[in-house]
Amino acid sequence: MERGYLLHLRPYRESSAIVQLLVDGQGRVDAVARLGSGKRTVKALLQPFQPLLFSLAGRGELKNLQQPEAYAPAVPLGGDALYAGMYLNELLIRCLSHGHAGEGLFLAYHQTLMRLALGMDQACLRYFELALLSELGTCPPLAEDALGNVVQADSHYSWRPQLGLAPDSRGDIAGHTLLALSNRELQSEQLREAKLLLRQLLAPFVGDKPLASRELFRRRQGGNQPA
Template identity: 40%
Template sequence: MRREAQQEPAYVIHRRPWRETSLMVDLFTLNHGRMSVIARGASGSKSPLKAQLQPFQPLMLGWVGRGDLKTLTHIDVRDGPALHRTLSLYSGLYLNELIQRVLPQADPHQTLFAAYIEALAQLAQTSDVEPVLRKFEQAFAAALGFDFSWALATDTGQPVSAAQSYCYDPEQGIVAAVSIGVRLQNLPGETLLALAAGDYESVASRRISKRVMRVLTDYLLQGRPLNSRSLFNHLRGERHES
């Protein structure tokens, strides 16, 4: 059955050459989730499509097609924030890689789409990217069914106590007892409660949230690499040398 879409909000998350003059473009869309389209002739010298189909650019797209791979028929470029800082750009690439490598195809996630738009807007305005990344990672995990509360120990059903230490299991969330699935231990209850209250700024909150979300994203990736992490490591190396 031939399917058609018009004026669909979308972002480019990856693109690559397709045959001689076209591009295969991976998209994150509002109503169709992650999907791919062929932009015919986009690599041609006279085509404006190559310049328009850029990551982080808000787009309204149209396409037709029967299978998983559609053919782009229309593109309307909208105004949006620009990621000029290197760290913000790498952070945006990280978000795109998470979506491309983990999010199932043709599985709409409108709440995650809104979180993505908000993250791009914040990355364009700040040089402090860590709180932005942590909040998006949690929204991303929630979309895939791995949401958890910083303030609740799921194995006991009891609220987190500031005076106790806790563990983290990607499949259960915060837990009070060490078990087979536990990946992190000795997480201070006081810091977990601060995170539950929205504190991603303090040193302790940054450290714990980064450790937890790294374990969770690695679990979701199931061994698939992220090129953007290499970019972050390279950038850190340059800063240490300067």
């Protein structure tokens, strides 16, 4: 049996759905699920943030989901943390593909959900984004600049896609923010700069289409966003 989480579900033919899953050791997997009918339907089980056990059959890219069951209670997310969880799911769907499945992301995803269950935590979102970039093979070293020089806490930097982190007296990223992000020790005053940097790093994978979860959160907060 495999363990994983549902990222997204969409109807597919009669009584079936295409599900996008994050599977331990495999990363993103797309599968067909037969939803069934009655009180204990598979559809009722296939919900976001519900830890699942299941089997996957088939040799193609689109698997068949079999024998799904819950192996733990659903992670309870509410308020802003719920939107953050939706953001994680949408981010994974945008960024992961069959060529970059994110095989090592399951534990980071699970741990991030568990932290969000305690309340909204923007720092843990930033750390998950770092883990995602590492899986994609595009996470730059944050403790040194593009020339290999050690990042200075009292200097400023900017991200240049064709170069990397470059010293820039007018840059929007402080050296102390880069060092804190590298050490997973972000403070509240560093969250905004870290968010801006990671958004730039993820942009090639996310694309130009706005994330629905981000738009929903903006409406809820009147302009503030978790990611």
